[in-house]
Amino acid sequence: MEPIIHIENIHKHFGKVHALRGVDLDVRKGEVVVIIGPSGSGKSTLLRCINRIEEYDAGRIVVDGIPLDNAKNINTVRREVGMVFQSFNLFAHLTVMQNLTLAQRVVRKRPKDESEKVALNLLTKVGIPDKAQTYPIQLSGGQQQRVAIARALAMNPKVMLFDEPTSALDPEMIKEVLDVMLALAKEGMTMVVVSHEMGFARAAANRMILLDEGLIIEEAAPDKFLASSNERTSLFLSKVLHM
């Protein structure tokens, strides 16, 4: 079966830094892939290349059969790919409801009442239907991130990208966000997740990937990956798991 995300020999430079040095990756429909790696390894950059929020210098990415090679295709792909950021990035001047309906109305051209219905359903799904009329600043970090997930889901994406979704959260709020992500994974959403939450990876991932210095070092199913004999994998895991 054709993979829903096909990444071929991607290269990316930041000035003199060669951040991605020829990464190949295929993600199948319904698969959950968790990417880990030390800071500066290129994992966020790789994720951001999938919807071309980050430009890449060489290589080819095809999402759901659409190559990311011109502005029209890129916008089509972005409509099908939801993204959740470390810093939430909710629209600060809009209420939660408006955050969820803006792109539905502007991009999907859905009428107001329909987009509000979609939004309210998703807010119920992420557990905060009562916050529809509040502004992002009035919410806790965990609530903001759940709104951000709902905002992405409102576009009915085929793929969801998560860029360290829990790294900016206080410990007691991490679980409420991971629970939403777990539920999403169970529903069969295709997900690519950059995160060091090993509990989530164990519970939801089909595949784990270690990225270091812009290259994939190892990829395997979580049970195999976590028991890896690869020197760099086990060294990194020992740091993440505080062993």
Place this chain on the structure above:
Amino acid sequence: MDEQPKLKPSGSKLAYLPGAETVARVDPWWGLVVLVIGLTVILVTVRADPFWDILKFVRDGIAVTALITVSSFALTLVVGLIGGLGRLARNPFLHGIATLYVEVVRGIPLLVQLIWWYFAFPTVVQQIGEWLNISVIANYHANPIFTAIMGITVCYGAYMSEIYRAGIQSIPKGQIEAARSLGMTHFQSMRHVIIPQAVRVVLPPVGNELIALLKDSCLVSVVAVADLTRRGREFMAVHFNPIEVWTMVALLYLVMTLLLARVVAWIEKKSHFER
């Protein structure tokens, strides 16, 4: 006996202080506006000669000053937005044009610019008309109010461009990334996400520009526009009473600027939001 004052958030991060909201609701600086208006009214009624005569004489000048201020400012907002977006454009041509405009205009005194628009610009147009042999253009005569509004707009538009540019740049990059990741085009992201937030950021400096523009509008009095300042000078030329005339003119400007400052403060408060 635990009658502690309740510290609850009042819509912001500040603690709630009993009574603080009712006190803060009335902007105390309205008092100054009332004071200056009161002083003006007293002068006009108690010493009608010459203050009432001055006021009657310059009131059409007040209207001209208001007209020039409001129309130049409205145009400045548009020119500034275009200039600011140009300064941020990735297209090197657009960026170059906008930067050249800002740098050149900011380097020339407003008075010199106004004189150029009034004396030089019409002649330039006439010569172009002669060269093209089009009599309508060759016989072009400048309307002083039009050239004044044009001159102020061009000058203040440059400053406004920089304010808009800084305001747009102050919005975190994550906002536009989030908008683009949802499939919005660059234009849609600017229109629905970036500019509405930038507008709130630039309100205080834009308000300052409005007040500065009102004061600088007195420079048009040297290019044949009968604004408040020019009307004051005309009155003095006849009656030769500088103390009364210029005190009255100063008071009238002060009433206008203080009123504007309050309106600006009120709009700022209305549109405030926290990030």
